[in-house]
Amino acid sequence: MLIVSVVLLTQMKKLSPSRVVNIADLRSMAERRVPKSVFDYLDGGAEGEVTLRENCRAFEDITFRPRHAVKVNECDLRTTVLGTEISFPAILAPVGYSRLMHPDGEVAAARAAGEAGTGYILSTISGHRLENVKAATKGPAWYQLYLVGGREAAEAAMERARKAGFSALVITVDTPVAGMRERDFRNGTAELLTGNVFAKIPFLPQVLATPRWLVSFLLDGGVPKLENVILPGQGGMPMTDVGTALRKSVVAWDDIRWIRESWSGPIVVKGILTADDARRAVDAGAAAISVSNHGGRQLDCVPAAIAALPEIVATVNGQIEVLMDGGIRRGADIVKALCLGARAVLCGRAYAYGLAAAGQAGVARALEILREDVDRTMRLLGCSSVRELNESYVRFPSAWKTPG
Numbered sequence: 001m002l003i004v005s006v007v008l009l010t011q012m013k014k015l016s017p018s019r020v021v022n023i024a025d026l027r028s029m030a031e032r033r034v035p036k037s038v039f040d041y042l043d044g045g046a047e048g049e050v051t052l053r054e055n056c057r058a059f060e061d062i063t064f065r066p067r068h069a070v071k072v073n074e075c076d077l078r079t080t081v082l083g084t085e086i087s088f089p090a091i092l093a094p095v096g097y098s099r100l101m102h103p104d105g106e107v108a109a110a111r112a113a114g115e116a117g118t119g120y121i122l123s124t125i126s127g128h129r130l131e132n133v134k135a136a137t138k139g140p141a142w143y144q145l146y147l148v149g150g151r152e153a154a155e156a157a158m159e160r161a162r163k164a165g166f167s168a169l170v171i172t173v174d175t176p177v178a179g180m181r182e183r184d185f186r187n188g189t190a191e192l193l194t195g196n197v198f199a200k201i202p203f204l205p206q207v208l209a210t211p212r213w214l215v216s217f218l219l220d221g222g223v224p225k226l227e228n229v230i231l232p233g234q235g236g237m238p239m240t241d242v243g244t245a246l247r248k249s250v251v252a253w254d255d256i257r258w259i260r261e262s263w264s265g266p267i268v269v270k271g272i273l274t275a276d277d278a279r280r281a282v283d284a285g286a287a288a289i290s291v292s293n294h295g296g297r298q299l300d301c302v303p304a305a306i307a308a309l310p311e312i313v314a315t316v317n318g319q320i321e322v323l324m325d326g327g328i329r330r331g332a333d334i335v336k337a338l339c340l341g342a343r344a345v346l347c348g349r350a351y352a353y354g355l356a357a358a359g360q361a362g363v364a365r366a367l368e369i370l371r372e373d374v375d376r377t378m379r380l381l382g383c384s385s386v387r388e389l390n391e392s393y394v395r396f397p398s399a400w401k402t403p404g
């Protein structure tokens, strides 16, 4: 009991508002706690990381147009997504391999999201059983589908997700192959995940440099299996096979037809970057899309997600809900995305840094920072409800509205 209290007190001190002021502080903490291979997997992007950088930088091209001398007594941050209320307009994006960042992984992130009154999207690439993840959260939970184990495994996962109470299915369409994440190659991430001891040896010093993480990883049983991709006759798929499996399991628009037969709830298509694909998603019966470039981890040199948003919002013209993700590091970014027509945003790294830094408490701190940022930004803008945000509160490059 005493040990638990001491650990909790130490963690609270580490995450106190004077030490962890913004998401960048959580990023630094994460970098110190986990091995370089895990940090770089989380932090890095594809090839030259042009899109990774641009996702964040492009928010600087948007400037605010505040309304001053406006009294905002209560600032209403609530909105609805797919008919469900969330306490503020940010949902936790699917982040694969979360259990390598912290043993509590997806369960901790889902619990923190629920406690903050918002939603959590569970990746197919997850180490905790989807039933346990759903049970951990009071908030809405969606299941993100990759076809990595083939159609049979996907159908079984959808059935389990439906039974467990996941309320929407997210289909990610921008991963016909895994992006070329150069940092992972240099760090030997694949070698560290495989069972071959000799292949691991050159990369072991970085893992030994973070002994506390190593102990928690070993106590958790080492590299977890994909608990939600059950291969017929074999059980959970090994995490190591994901790259090859992705290549064999491209999602095409046609697949949405059979997926529809297995999933009667709402479908969100994640990874839309052009007006044409937005139209296809509407035609395929999606209830929502996320304008996304996978956090700059797939095709490099595509535009920042925020820059692709206005054209897509105009094309969709209210037929379905438009979400966006990529580059959100501050609440002001969330406000900007809403001004440009997003209903809510998905945050990836912003909370995953918190998870890698301190488990559930770190995710909770990330959400607290973002929420306080949104509240303050709204008051400084002179706007009392996130549902009232619109283009009149910002100035942004006019080229973003026209097809590039």
Ligand SMILES: Cc1cc2nc3c(=O)[nH]c(=O)nc-3n(C[C@H](O)[C@H](O)[C@H](O)COP(=O)(O)O)c2cc1C
Residues within 6 Å of the ligand: 041, 042, 043, 055, 093, 094, 095, 096, 097, 123, 124, 125, 144, 172, 270, 292, 293, 294, 295, 296, 297, 325, 326, 327, 328, 346, 347, 348, 349, 350, 352
């Ligand atoms: C470490 C990591 C793992 C990810 N894994 C998945 C995944 O399994 N499925 C998915 O659809 N997107 C995945 N993404 C993409 C996120 O869902 C989201 O699109 C992206 O993180 C948004 O950019 P941001 O990190 O700048 O917020 C991952 C992102 C990161 C950083």
